[in-house]
Amino acid sequence: MQVVELNHVVGLHCLTQLRDKNTSITGFRRNTYVLGSLLLGEATRKLEWEKHDIETPLAKCEGIVVKAPVFIPILRAGLSLLDIALKFFPDAKIGMVGAQRDEKTAESSTYYQKLPEIKGQHVFILEPMLATGGTLVSSIQEILPHQPKSLAIISIVAAQQGIEHLSSFEDITLYTGAIDASLNQQKYIVPGLGDFGDRWLGTQQ
Numbered sequence: 001m002q003v004v005e006l007n008h009v010v011g012l013h014c015l016t017q018l019r020d021k022n023t024s025i026t027g028f029r030r031n032t033y034v035l036g037s038l039l040l041g042e043a044t045r046k047l048e049w050e051k052h053d054i055e056t057p058l059a060k061c062e063g064i065v066v067k068a069p070v071f072i073p074i075l076r077a078g079l080s081l082l083d084i085a086l087k088f089f090p091d092a093k094i095g096m097v098g099a100q101r102d103e104k105t106a107e108s109s110t111y112y113q114k115l116p117e118i119k120g121q122h123v124f125i126l127e128p129m130l131a132t133g134g135t136l137v138s139s140i141q142e143i144l145p146h147q148p149k150s151l152a153i154i155s156i157v158a159a160q161q162g163i164e165h166l167s168s169f170e171d172i173t174l175y176t177g178a179i180d181a182s183l184n185q186q187k188y189i190v191p192g193l194g195d196f197g198d199r200w201l202g203t204q205q
Protein backbone atom coordinates (compact mmCIF):
# COMPACT_ATOMS: atom_id res chain seq x y z
CA MET A 1 0.00 0.00 0.00
CA GLN A 2 1.19 3.52 -0.79
CA VAL A 3 0.70 6.00 2.05
CA VAL A 4 0.27 9.74 1.49
CA GLU A 5 0.30 11.75 4.72
CA LEU A 6 -1.17 15.17 4.03
CA ASN A 7 1.32 17.73 5.14
CA HIS A 8 -0.69 20.92 4.89
CA VAL A 9 -0.55 23.60 7.54
CA VAL A 10 -4.32 24.24 7.38
CA GLY A 11 -4.92 20.50 7.60
CA LEU A 12 -2.72 20.30 10.71
CA HIS A 13 -4.62 23.23 12.22
CA CYS A 14 -7.92 21.38 11.62
CA LEU A 15 -6.49 18.17 13.03
CA THR A 16 -5.51 19.98 16.23
CA GLN A 17 -9.12 21.16 16.62
CA LEU A 18 -10.43 17.66 15.95
CA ARG A 19 -8.08 16.12 18.52
CA ASP A 20 -9.00 18.67 21.20
CA LYS A 21 -11.59 17.08 23.53
CA ASN A 22 -13.07 20.53 24.20
CA THR A 23 -14.01 21.15 20.55
CA SER A 24 -17.79 21.47 20.15
CA ILE A 25 -19.80 19.43 17.67
CA THR A 26 -19.99 22.49 15.41
CA GLY A 27 -16.22 22.86 15.45
CA PHE A 28 -15.75 19.13 14.97
CA ARG A 29 -17.97 19.10 11.88
CA ARG A 30 -16.42 22.25 10.42
CA ASN A 31 -12.86 20.99 10.85
CA THR A 32 -13.80 17.59 9.42
CA TYR A 33 -15.18 19.41 6.41
CA VAL A 34 -12.05 21.47 5.78
CA LEU A 35 -9.52 18.68 6.44
CA GLY A 36 -11.62 16.19 4.47
CA SER A 37 -11.73 18.62 1.54
CA LEU A 38 -7.94 18.97 1.57
CA LEU A 39 -7.57 15.17 1.65
CA LEU A 40 -10.06 14.67 -1.15
CA GLY A 41 -8.36 17.36 -3.22
CA GLU A 42 -5.04 15.55 -2.84
CA ALA A 43 -6.56 12.12 -3.52
CA THR A 44 -8.32 13.22 -6.72
CA ARG A 45 -5.42 15.29 -8.05
CA LYS A 46 -4.60 12.82 -10.82
CA LEU A 47 -8.03 11.53 -11.84
CA GLU A 48 -8.49 11.06 -15.57
CA TRP A 49 -9.98 13.92 -17.55
CA GLU A 50 -11.17 14.69 -21.06
CA LYS A 51 -10.89 17.87 -23.07
CA HIS A 52 -14.10 19.89 -22.99
CA ASP A 53 -14.21 23.12 -24.95
CA ILE A 54 -16.61 25.84 -23.84
CA GLU A 55 -17.32 29.49 -24.54
CA THR A 56 -16.97 32.13 -21.86
CA PRO A 57 -19.03 35.31 -22.35
CA LEU A 58 -15.91 36.65 -24.11
CA ALA A 59 -14.17 33.87 -26.03
CA LYS A 60 -13.83 30.20 -26.84
CA CYS A 61 -11.89 28.44 -24.09
CA GLU A 62 -10.36 25.01 -23.57
CA GLY A 63 -11.49 23.15 -20.48
CA ILE A 64 -11.74 19.64 -19.05
CA VAL A 65 -14.31 17.27 -17.54
CA VAL A 66 -13.48 14.69 -14.88
CA LYS A 67 -15.50 11.47 -14.66
CA ALA A 68 -16.88 11.03 -11.17
CA PRO A 69 -15.32 8.22 -9.13
CA VAL A 70 -17.25 5.84 -6.86
CA PHE A 71 -17.33 6.58 -3.12
CA ILE A 72 -17.88 3.96 -0.44
CA PRO A 73 -18.36 5.37 3.07
CA ILE A 74 -17.95 2.88 5.92
CA LEU A 75 -20.94 3.44 8.23
CA ARG A 76 -21.25 5.32 10.49
CA ALA A 77 -18.25 7.64 10.57
CA GLY A 78 -17.62 7.54 6.80
CA LEU A 79 -20.82 9.54 6.25
CA SER A 80 -18.92 12.59 7.51
CA LEU A 81 -16.77 12.54 4.35
CA LEU A 82 -19.57 11.68 1.93
CA ASP A 83 -21.00 15.19 2.03
CA ILE A 84 -17.62 16.54 0.89
CA ALA A 85 -17.26 13.88 -1.83
CA LEU A 86 -20.68 14.85 -3.24
CA LYS A 87 -19.73 18.53 -3.30
CA PHE A 88 -16.73 17.55 -5.46
CA PHE A 89 -18.69 15.09 -7.63
CA PRO A 90 -22.47 15.56 -7.34
CA ASP A 91 -23.13 12.73 -9.83
CA ALA A 92 -20.88 10.13 -8.13
CA LYS A 93 -22.24 6.64 -7.52
CA ILE A 94 -22.22 5.63 -3.85
CA GLY A 95 -21.70 2.23 -2.25
CA MET A 96 -22.24 1.53 1.45
CA VAL A 97 -20.55 -0.79 3.90
CA GLY A 98 -21.93 -1.05 7.42
CA ALA A 99 -19.40 -2.03 10.06
CA GLN A 100 -19.62 -2.28 13.82
CA ARG A 101 -17.21 -3.09 16.56
CA ASP A 102 -17.93 -5.46 19.43
CA GLU A 103 -17.63 -3.32 22.56
CA LYS A 104 -16.10 -6.24 24.54
CA THR A 105 -13.65 -7.79 22.07
CA ALA A 106 -13.06 -4.64 19.94
CA GLU A 107 -13.36 -6.93 16.88
CA SER A 108 -15.09 -5.26 13.95
CA SER A 109 -17.43 -6.99 11.54
CA THR A 110 -19.50 -5.89 8.57
CA TYR A 111 -23.30 -6.20 8.74
CA TYR A 112 -24.38 -4.49 5.51
CA GLN A 113 -23.06 -3.86 2.05
CA LYS A 114 -24.47 -2.51 -1.21
CA LEU A 115 -22.12 -1.61 -4.04
CA PRO A 116 -22.75 0.09 -7.40
CA GLU A 117 -20.92 -1.00 -10.60
CA ILE A 118 -17.22 -1.03 -9.63
CA LYS A 119 -15.53 -2.54 -12.69
CA GLY A 120 -13.16 -0.05 -14.34
CA GLN A 121 -14.05 2.73 -11.86
CA HIS A 122 -11.82 4.78 -9.60
CA VAL A 123 -13.04 3.92 -6.10
CA PHE A 124 -12.51 5.78 -2.82
CA ILE A 125 -13.31 4.21 0.55
CA LEU A 126 -14.24 6.83 3.15
CA GLU A 127 -13.16 5.77 6.64
CA PRO A 128 -12.08 8.61 8.98
CA MET A 129 -10.33 6.35 11.53
CA LEU A 130 -8.02 3.55 10.35
CA ALA A 131 -7.39 1.74 13.65
CA THR A 132 -6.73 -2.03 13.42
CA GLY A 133 -7.67 -2.09 9.74
CA GLY A 134 -10.00 -5.07 10.29
CA THR A 135 -13.07 -3.48 8.70
CA LEU A 136 -11.03 -2.13 5.82
CA VAL A 137 -9.50 -5.52 5.05
CA SER A 138 -12.95 -7.10 4.73
CA SER A 139 -14.26 -4.14 2.69
CA ILE A 140 -11.25 -4.23 0.35
CA GLN A 141 -11.66 -7.99 -0.08
CA GLU A 142 -15.28 -7.38 -1.14
CA ILE A 143 -14.37 -4.59 -3.57
CA LEU A 144 -11.23 -5.92 -5.31
CA PRO A 145 -12.90 -8.90 -7.08
CA HIS A 146 -15.15 -6.34 -8.84
CA GLN A 147 -12.00 -5.02 -10.59
CA PRO A 148 -11.89 -1.28 -9.85
CA LYS A 149 -9.46 0.73 -11.98
CA SER A 150 -7.95 2.08 -8.77
CA LEU A 151 -8.73 1.88 -5.08
CA ALA A 152 -7.84 4.45 -2.42
CA ILE A 153 -8.77 5.10 1.21
CA ILE A 154 -9.40 8.52 2.70
CA SER A 155 -8.85 8.73 6.45
CA ILE A 156 -8.46 11.58 8.92
CA VAL A 157 -6.16 9.61 11.29
CA ALA A 158 -4.45 6.26 10.66
CA ALA A 159 -2.68 4.08 13.23
CA GLN A 160 0.66 2.55 12.33
CA GLN A 161 -0.71 -0.91 13.21
CA GLY A 162 -3.64 -0.51 10.80
CA ILE A 163 -1.32 0.63 8.02
CA GLU A 164 0.83 -2.48 8.56
CA HIS A 165 -2.30 -4.66 8.47
CA LEU A 166 -3.11 -3.30 4.99
CA SER A 167 0.45 -3.30 3.67
CA SER A 168 0.01 -6.43 1.52
CA PHE A 169 -2.54 -4.63 -0.72
CA GLU A 170 0.05 -3.36 -3.19
CA ASP A 171 -2.20 -1.34 -5.50
CA ILE A 172 -4.03 0.67 -2.87
CA THR A 173 -3.24 4.21 -1.74
CA LEU A 174 -4.07 5.63 1.68
CA TYR A 175 -4.52 9.40 2.01
CA THR A 176 -4.44 10.41 5.66
CA GLY A 177 -4.23 13.54 7.77
CA ALA A 178 -1.93 11.92 10.33
CA ILE A 179 -0.22 8.67 11.28
CA ASP A 180 -0.49 7.95 15.02
CA ALA A 181 1.81 5.59 16.86
CA SER A 182 -0.41 3.29 18.86
CA LEU A 183 -3.76 1.78 19.82
CA ASN A 184 -5.01 1.37 23.38
CA GLN A 185 -6.54 -1.83 24.79
CA GLN A 186 -9.98 -0.93 23.42
CA LYS A 187 -8.32 -0.43 19.99
CA TYR A 188 -8.78 3.33 19.98
CA ILE A 189 -6.06 5.32 18.27
CA VAL A 190 -3.67 7.16 20.64
CA PRO A 191 -3.43 10.13 20.76
CA GLY A 192 -6.19 10.01 18.13
CA LEU A 193 -9.33 12.04 18.69
CA GLY A 194 -11.68 9.62 20.46
CA ASP A 195 -14.70 8.03 18.82
CA PHE A 196 -15.08 9.88 15.53
CA GLY A 197 -18.65 8.72 14.87
CA ASP A 198 -19.82 9.72 18.34
CA ARG A 199 -18.19 13.15 18.12
CA TRP A 200 -19.42 13.90 14.57
CA LEU A 201 -22.95 12.58 15.12
CA GLY A 202 -23.29 13.81 18.70
CA THR A 203 -23.97 10.37 20.19
CA GLN A 204 -21.28 10.38 22.89
CA GLN A 205 -22.61 9.99 26.48
Ligand code: URA
Nearest residue numbers: 129131188189195196
Ligand atom coordinates in the same frame (compact mmCIF):
# COMPACT_ATOMS: atom_id res chain seq x y z
N1 URA B 1 -12.69 4.50 15.58
C1 URA B 1 -12.77 5.73 16.17
O1 URA B 1 -13.74 6.44 16.02
N2 URA B 1 -11.71 6.14 16.92
C2 URA B 1 -10.62 5.39 17.09
O2 URA B 1 -9.70 5.82 17.77
C3 URA B 1 -10.58 4.11 16.48
C4 URA B 1 -11.62 3.70 15.74
